[in-house]
Amino acid sequence: MKISQTKSPNGTNPKQKATLKALGLGRIGKSVERNDSPQLQGQLRVVSHLVEVSE
Numbered sequence: 001m002k003i004s005q006t007k008s009p010n011g012t013n014p015k016q017k018a019t020l021k022a023l024g025l026g027r028i029g030k031s032v033e034r035n036d037s038p039q040l041q042g043q044l045r046v047v048s049h050l051v052e053v054s055e
Helices: 014-023 038-046
Strands: 002-005 031-033 051-054
Antiparallel strands (some): 002 031
16 A cells, blocks of 8 residues: 655644654655555554545
């Protein structure tokens, strides 16, 4: 799965910022490739309003 950050984490809670960092994101426009897993789905649920996911 390709995960791209589309919005800034400014104004979000610390847990959401930590989740972005754990995913390897941190800047708008940055993208990472990850294998699908239940843990990844949980992380994406937390920051779904900040990222865009494509397969």
